[in-house]
Amino acid sequence: MTHIDTSAFMACPVTEIAKLDGSMENIKTRMELLIMRIQGEMCRALEDADGGKFVVEKWSRSEGGGGITCVMQDSTVFEKAGVNVSVVSGVLPPAAAQQMRVRHKELSEGNLHFFAAGISSVLHPRNPNVPTLHFNYRYFEVDDSSTGKKHWWFGGGTDLTPYILVEEDVVYFHTQLKLACDRHGNDFYSKYKKWCDEYFFITHRGEARGVGGIFFDDLDTPNHDEIFKFVTSCAESVKPSYIPIVLKNKDLDYSDADRQWQLLRRGRYVEFNLIYDRGTKFGLFTPDARIESILMSLPLIARWEYCHKPSPGSKEAKIMEVFVNPRDWI
């Protein structure tokens, strides 16, 4: 008899149940079960808020592993909502390896075998009063065949992109993330809040993509167990940090001008994801990757107006001020 209850998952895990069951202490197994659980919990909560249903697709990679992509598109509350789990392994393709060596100088020029398990989600609501949410939590292992060394790290984050600034919502969101961080380290929130502001920055525009949240990468101390607990808290904080903001704002009225502004900011979201985002680039450089799951993060519609400038004193100008000068919310 298995110890694994899959009833709340969106699909069977990527790895065979028997294999997971026989390795319950293994960090790979723990991570896969965590992301499967979080995917199930988020999708159910989003379905409750929306009234729609996620389409679930299970896919596999010829080289090893696969994933479960859940998408709800053109629905009532969500214009495009994706919650994607992937558990993949293989040899790092040259372009992806080179990108990884920029941050991981310890990796040799030889063959790099990798394992990656992560959950990645972008939720684009239709109503401009409801912010877009992104979260991603991942565990990475690289076996360096030249040196015989194994490297591993965790990364992730949760960040919010509102179109109309409601300060109390942003404070609420950051407070939830801080609660999760505080359980694991006094300085975690301030450290990872700052990292988030730096990471989700559209350099060529000189502006943040949203109001931030938390972000970290390459975490490998003190040990698997401690970091896994921290990552678990972060992943569990996504639902309470976001769903109440959706429910509070989803039925508010909005104008066509609000909608056009939202589409314009979605254009900025596209710029960030295609030009800067590590996960997206890593995915696009990986042959045999499932492109539709990677680019699921792009909005249904985006807009680029030449030289758009919000008029002084407008709602748009107010939120731009926060994007250009990221604020401390707590």
Add this chain to the structure above:
Amino acid sequence: MTHIDTSAFMACPVTEIAKLDGSMENIKTRMELLIMRIQGEMCRALEDADGGKFVVEKWSRSEGGGGITCVMQDSTVFEKAGVNVSVVSGVLPPAAAQQMRVRHKELSEGNLHFFAAGISSVLHPRNPNVPTLHFNYRYFEVDDSSTGKKHWWFGGGTDLTPYILVEEDVVYFHTQLKLACDRHGNDFYSKYKKWCDEYFFITHRGEARGVGGIFFDDLDTPNHDEIFKFVTSCAESVKPSYIPIVLKNKDLDYSDADRQWQLLRRGRYVEFNLIYDRGTKFGLFTPDARIESILMSLPLIARWEYCHKPSPGSKEAKIMEVFVNPRDWI
């Protein structure tokens, strides 16, 4: 008295008239006057086809040079049309220098002074029966302070992105480009047609962005004069290769399905420009660059549908076949 007639230009050239006038044989001057003339001719022809007017903005860079950006947005025939001239110089920023060294191994790690003059244009019509056009012709000089050597080259191309396949239009377009090429070399068209198919390829999708045209880069033989004449022919062929296609198709009826498909293909256009395009990346990595002029190439609206697949036998499937397997049109 000056020899330069600026009456057909969209604005005064970037370089002072007196300076241009005193260096009429200089390749920099010749290139600047060529791109100013082509900008004027294209903008007038597009205004005639559309009925609207280009907004002309002259901008300058603190480090040296500037440009003239002409944009017609949300107009009758064109949803977004940009024809941009820039004449800039300075020291290559590290990120741009590194990108350039990938192709130009001869460039040292020292300071690189550069000069660049080019015309760049993307024309996005509203009606899905009218293809999007891109063209770009540029001259580059790099002074390598470590070696004391001066490097120079020309690059450019013209390519077409239809949404609905009208074979006779594509053949007409390629024929015009071939005529321009044939005046300068027997194998120019076939060589640069192939290069275009390879360059404007969305690798992660395994498909071309459109039906190609011509593309070349790093041309530096046999000499300035010969290549300048070739580039002049190419730039002069843009108007006759495209305007008749606009006039022929601009008043055709289209369905909402045609429009949605066009927006989806525009999403692919955004992917190409932000992920692969050299000119865009070079611009984004150059501090103090005019971002709005660089990203003028992005469409007014783009769409990303998860796992969109044209139904077999449809118009969409027919044109996809051409994107996946680029064809010889002549």
